[in-house]
Amino acid sequence: MNIDSQQERVGNLPEEETISIPGQKSPSTRKPSIFISLLAGTVAIIVITVLLTVIADRFRDLFIALLPVKSAPAMTMTEKQYAKELQNQKRLIDSQKKKLKGFTPVQNYLIINSSENKIILMKGNKVLHEGLCSTGSYTVLKTSDGKEKWVFQTPRGMLRVQNKLVDPVWRMPDWAFIEEGLPVPPPFAAERYEYNVLGDYALDLGRGYLIHGTLYKRFLGMPVTHGCVRLGDQELKIVYDSLSIGSRVFIY
């Protein structure tokens, strides 16, 4: 076949075939290229949206910073009225500040930090004593049948000392037996009562929660209790002597 006849053959081919020259893309790749452009565009828009969401606050701030800040709100008053209003307002603020101050307990009070297991004994704004304690372990104990569960958490908020006890005796609740893998005895069985495990003193905070001593002093500063607050012997004596019935205990 000579060159002329080859050219003639090429000239007779459909248009699509004529552009299939080596090193040149075929027309079938046209559609994917548009598809790729669309895909790239969509991805770019998604990326821009996410980026704008992330940096929106900064840019909004820049935009706000360009806007002028106006002066104090308008009040149509004479000079005399202003002076009177200023005096009234000052008096009002003073009385409110006094009211706020009145909320600070006059008696000694205890602050318990259950995150760091620390206590601070306070009088007004003065720190009387600081020390370690143990609070709730945040354990959820579940019976094997899943019917009963107990959450060992120290309650947060404001509590009051309901009662002060010397040589407290622990009446073991059901969970104390279940946790030890022991059978639960009847409610008033003798084996429920344990002596000399709560230290020399206990302060009853109500709802079954106590501030008491411990035999496990190495755990002080760690969250290991069943909800009560455990103190070392020295701290327990100080707290027992400083707080009276009705004193406030703040737990956070």
Place this chain on the structure above:
Amino acid sequence: MKPEAHNTGKKHAGRITLLSVLMVTVLLISFIIILPVVVYMRENKLLEKQKSQIDSLTTVSAAESMRDAAETLHALRFEDARLKAQIQLTRLDSIYLFINLVDSFVAIQIRGVTLRESKLSEFYVSSIFEHKRQSADIYEWMATPFVAHHSWSSFVKHPFKLKNAPKDTLEALQMKQDIMQPEPIDGYCRILFDRSILVKMNQIEKPSFDGRLLKLKYDFAFFYDMTKELLNALIHLESPPLRLTIDLHLPQNDIISMYRALPYNCSMTLVF
């Protein structure tokens, strides 16, 4: 089609895509950045209209002393409104957040008693606060405590551990031996309050490797929620909310203790 024609077609497709991306970007910038600011400023009457009223008033009153008196009275009423909010909170039985940007500290309080206070090493606030402070409705805005309705953190709020009751004393003894030591955790949190106030607490300490990963997860969770909110606004053709951000930097221990102490729907009072 000739090769040149195909190339031109490709170029056109590229240009159209680029143009579309640019147009969408401009629209997104307007929607995400400009629109929320304009809508917020309009709704809160923080725009020029009110400014001109004040200007005319001050021209009438003329005297500089009157202007000073107006500023002082405004500051006093502002303080009065804030105290009202704080007194309301002291009557509640729950722990609340108290942010004082004037004296740069943050505290948690209950019944007016400060449980923990932390000095801020640095802080940043949205410039919208500057505008908000001068708005006519600032006293009502400040007099009601802010209430949290969403929060994100890089650490768990309540670190509960599930324990199944042992079958016998032997199993109980084994369980006792593995008392867990407290894990070192990094502290980052965000609390979203009503009236669009977002409080961010960042630890000043450098995060650990695990902490960095947790922070990444926490940031992702936040931005995921924000993007969802944005798309929701876009679908409903509403303006996305403008966040009044307060960015606080304080020690890790303080962040963890405070965040864990605050209830989910905690209240907050603010001095700025």
